[in-house]
Amino acid sequence: MHSSVGFVPTKVDHLQRAELCAGCHTLLTHALDDKGNPAGSLPEQVPYQEWLHSDYAKTNTCQSCHMPLVEGDAPITSTLGKTHSDVRRHVFVGGNAFILRMLKNHRDELGVIAPPEELKHRPCVPNSSLAARPRPSR
């Protein structure tokens, strides 16, 4: 990485904390009435608050479920990548099948480059850390 971009990356611990995800995944939606006036707000997406109030806050971070650990050492870049231990995959498996279907069915219009087979929704892959753990109660 240093040879390509000219700076030396530093390890930061907050990448492993649930608070990293909370910033984007806390979504309060403001609803409007039929005249366009504010009618209230609703918590559309609050996994961080749900996690904070669940037993999983003591045992699992968001990352430990949503970013499966790669077994053994693995390179983190495709060219000239050195191998590292404790690499986590950026798969972010979730429950959203709608967006996948939309990307698959309108791939030309949306300029989607992922192959259609990557956009199929399917049950969690066995042995991934997400599949291996119980579902959170929410």
Ligand code: HEC
């Ligand atoms: C114990 C494992 C586990 C932990 C810890 C966990 N999740 Fe999840 N999460 C899941 C599973 C399983 C699903 C999919 C099933 C579902 O939707 O109920 C999911 C679904 C989601 C979704 C998809 C939206 C949805 O409602 O379907 C988002 C976004 C998400 N999690 C973010 C987070 C964030 C952020 C954290 C940490 C604050 C977190 N998760 C902690 C297992 C976990």
Ligand code: HEC
């Ligand atoms: C910079 C903002 C940002 C951060 C930080 C972020 N996410 Fe996301 N995440 C998104 C967006 C945008 C999507 C796509 C939304 C969609 O599919 O509707 C997404 C999608 C997801 C999904 C799939 C949701 C689904 O319904 O299938 C999961 C699971 C998820 N993120 C988990 C996490 C976890 C865990 C972290 C922390 C390690 C995290 N995200 C950090 C913005 C973010």
